[in-house]
Amino acid sequence: MRILLTAAPMYGHVLPLVPISWALRSAGHEVLLVAPGEFPDVAAGAGLPAAANAGGVSMGGMIGFERDGTPAARPADPEGRVRRSGRGFGRLAAHVLERTVRIAELWRPDLVVSEPTEYAGRLVAAHLGLPWVEHGWGLRLSGLYAEAAEQELAPELAALGLPGLPAPRLLLDPCPPRLQLPGVPAAPVRRVRYLPYNGPAPVPSWVHRPRERPRVCVTLGSAFPAVRSELLAALPEALHGAGVETVLATGDDAPAGPLPESVRAVGWLPLDTVLPACDLVVHHGGPGTAMTSLVHGLPQLVLPYYLSDTTVYAQRLAELGAGRWLPPERADAAGVADGVRALLADRGARGAAAGLAEEIAGLPSPAEAVPVLEDVVRKERAACVR
Numbered sequence: 001m002r003i004l005l006t007a008a009p010m011y012g013h014v015l016p017l018v019p020i021s022w023a024l025r026s027a028g029h030e031v032l033l034v035a036p037g038e039f040p041d042v043a044a045g046a047g048l049p050a051a052a053n054a055g056g057v058s059m060g061g062m063i064g065f066e067r068d069g070t071p072a073a074r075p076a077d078p079e080g081r082v083r084r085s086g087r088g089f090g091r092l093a094a095h096v097l098e099r100t101v102r103i104a105e106l107w108r109p110d111l112v113v114s115e116p117t118e119y120a121g122r123l124v125a126a127h128l129g130l131p132w133v134e135h136g137w138g139l140r141l142s143g144l145y146a147e148a149a150e151q152e153l154a155p156e157l158a159a160l161g162l163p164g165l166p167a168p169r170l171l172l173d174p175c176p177p178r179l180q181l182p183g184v185p186a187a188p189v190r191r192v193r194y195l196p197y198n199g200p201a202p203v204p205s206w207v208h209r210p211r212e213r214p215r216v217c218v219t220l221g222s223a224f225p226a227v228r229s230e231l232l233a234a235l236p237e238a239l240h241g242a243g244v245e246t247v248l249a250t251g252d253d254a255p256a257g258p259l260p261e262s263v264r265a266v267g268w269l270p271l272d273t274v275l276p277a278c279d280l281v282v283h284h285g286g287p288g289t290a291m292t293s294l295v296h297g298l299p300q301l302v303l304p305y306y307l308s309d310t311t312v313y314a315q316r317l318a319e320l321g322a323g324r325w326l327p328p329e330r331a332d333a334a335g336v337a338d339g340v341r342a343l344l345a346d347r348g349a350r351g352a353a354a355g356l357a358e359e360i361a362g363l364p365s366p367a368e369a370v371p372v373l374e375d376v377v378r379k380e381r382a383a384c385v386r
Helices: 011-026 039-045 059-064 078-107 120-128 143-152 154-160 225-241 271-277 287-295 310-319 333-344 347-361 366-385
Strands: 002-006 030-035 050-052 111-114 132-135 170-173 189-191 215-219 245-248 263-265 280-283 300-302 323-325
Touching: 002 011, 002 078, 002 120, 011 030, 011 039, 011 132, 011 287, 011 366, 030 039, 030 078, 039 050, 059 078, 078 120, 078 143, 078 154, 111 120, 111 366, 120 132, 120 154, 143 154, 170 366, 215 225, 215 271, 225 245, 225 263, 225 333, 271 287, 280 287, 280 333, 287 300, 287 310, 287 347, 300 310, 300 333, 310 323, 323 333, 323 347
Parallel strands: 002 030, 002 111, 030 050, 111 132, 132 170, 170 189, 215 245, 215 280, 245 263, 280 300, 300 323
Antiparallel strands: none
């Protein structure tokens, strides 16, 4: 069986497809992961065959500008921001569609698996008469994303003779049931365990050393660089005063100058190698960070900056008692330090996070999802014979 996997050009969209790809290859199937720009190299770093369906693509550009180059309006309301993002992912699909079709025609897959915001894969599947499966990364996305993408893709849909975006045959859902948002999914759901893959790197030696203070990991994503840099500059002293050891997993924007002895700036590191040695995570609300933190049973302090679906993760974790969140107007160094103190003292938060970790561990592994995907292809072939 040959499986074509498609993703948008962002780490949080490509990396969640790695574990199911490993499982498929281990079962003897062929996979090909397709994404724009440098992301085939990211997939190759995980040991996966990969191909580019476009050159380098800026998702900020796709979302921020219409096809004719004019700036896309910036709505103030949350629903408008979601629709703006959805149209941006629709423009991405239009941009990569021709090349994705060509790759699929040459490689001849039996099944297409796409992440939730990659829309070219599902169009290719419909065009070639193939089944496609959606592989989630956490909380179910608002239907407004696909609705807006479908509007943006009206010319491409018409050219392919499709009335709208096709529905998946199956949803692979890695979100623990208690965390998942309510609502009726667009297809049958198969639960699958969230298996973190955050990239390749050796495990640092300090991870295995005993810690004298509670250890807090701080990672703030790549959005709002000015706000993030200002906060990161003030956080080391504030968290030192809070009595914790801090791991700044913040890439190239770590604070300049000397840091308190309790603060370790580690640059970019795969979170799955760092979090087993931490007691708490402070982050921006990205799905990969939130889900990886839950796998390790860690309470989370989320600073979402009202970006995309990050606020949804922040609110959902707080509702379940596994974390707290600070709106942008309260997310200064003092507010973060206070939130860290409160969460470290909150036994209920630790218990709630541990409970969700147990729920994740009890879900079927990616390897157990492989026969389900095989069955999708088997049924498709039987239907074609009839």
